[in-house]
Amino acid sequence: MKEQLEAIQEEALEKVSLVDSPKELQEIRVTYLGKKGSLTKVLKGMGKLSKEERPVIGQIANQVRDTITGALDEKAEKLERAALEQKLEEESIDVTLPGRPVRVGGPHLLTDIVEEIEDLFIGMGYEVKEGPEVETDYFNFEALNLPKNHPARDMQDTFYITNELLLRTHTSPVQARTMQEYKGEKPVKMICPGKVYRRDTDDATHSHQFTQIEGLYVDKNVRMSDLKGTLDKFAKKMFGEEREIRLRPSFFPFTEPSVEMDISCKVCHGEGCSVCKGTGWIEILGGGMVHPKVLEMAGYDPTVYSGFAFGMGPERIAMLKYGVNDIRGFYTNDVRFLKQYHKA
Numbered sequence: 001m002k003e004q005l006e007a008i009q010e011e012a013l014e015k016v017s018l019v020d021s022p023k024e025l026q027e028i029r030v031t032y033l034g035k036k037g038s039l040t041k042v043l044k045g046m047g048k049l050s051k052e053e054r055p056v057i058g059q060i061a062n063q064v065r066d067t068i069t070g071a072l073d074e075k076a077e078k079l080e081r082a083a084l085e086q087k088l089e090e091e092s093i094d095v096t097l098p099g100r101p102v103r104v105g106g107p108h109l110l111t112d113i114v115e116e117i118e119d120l121f122i123g124m125g126y127e128v129k130e131g132p133e134v135e136t137d138y139f140n141f142e143a144l145n146l147p148k149n150h151p152a153r154d155m156q157d158t159f160y161i162t163n164e165l166l167l168r169t170h171t172s173p174v175q176a177r178t179m180q181e182y183k184g185e186k187p188v189k190m191i192c193p194g195k196v197y198r199r200d201t202d203d204a205t206h207s208h209q210f211t212q213i214e215g216l217y218v219d220k221n222v223r224m225s226d227l228k229g230t231l232d233k234f235a236k237k238m239f240g241e242e243r244e245i246r247l248r249p250s251f252f253p254f255t256e257p258s259v260e261m262d263i264s265c266k267v268c269h270g271e272g273c274s275v276c277k278g279t280g281w282i283e284i285l286g287g288g289m290v291h292p293k294v295l296e297m298a299g300y301d302p303t304v305y306s307g308f309a310f311g312m313g314p315e316r317i318a319m320l321k322y323g324v325n326d327i328r329g330f331y332t333n334d335v336r337f338l339k340q341y342h343k344a
């Protein structure tokens, strides 16, 4: 019986050493150690042994079972490890493959233009001021020499919230607020960018909400020539050194005299073409010398202080600079449109 057991062990170990799949290994386990396995069969015959032989053979049988079990477990672990290694090998990452592109956003074209204009004026000593978009009738109109029932209020169709509250129609109220803040005691040199609202029907050149940047310079001895010099510098930096400007008389209630500024057409350089409608000039912005009444209402003595103000639409600047022909492109947020203007 001892020989029988030793033969089973030898046979089993040999088979274990030869297999290379977990399935085959499991079959060996059943063949030798299962309920109907060969080792079990031998053990069943132990009843026929003598009292002295039984413990000796029992011990050997236990050793044989432990040896076979140990061999099976060891092989199982080996196969598992080999399988894992093979899997890692097959699934290894090729670091030389090109990556998947990540979509990166960028500032909106209008944001870029506003920041460019801001930088330009900051360079000339201006500070950037902001104010509320929901404004009082007083700051939006009255403080700017537009009393109630003033006919010029018709120029700006207004979104009223109550009789006294409205969505600002221009960024000029920020100028009035800043002058009041400085109490007529010190010079003001500021620009105010921001959103404004008017009851316009949206089309290629009109939007009920758009952007404005206004500038204000109040000090002693500020003259019209200072305004012209400032705007000339702005136009050349924004549109190119070769650009010329011209001022035309105009009317705004908050400036006297008032002007509109044109820049020379970049397409025809003043000859006249379809872009400039044959005039050689393109209208860019409005401005003028601050009306003495506006200075007075804000607490500045108009016999001591004078100033100029100007206002422009960044949409218009962007349209001229980049050849955009529909203002709605700025607001419908079609990424295909906006992406064209992303700075690298």
Ligand SMILES: [Zn+2]
Binding pocket: 265, 266, 267, 268, 269, 270, 271, 272, 273, 274, 275, 276, 277, 278, 280, 281
């Ligand atoms: Zn032209």
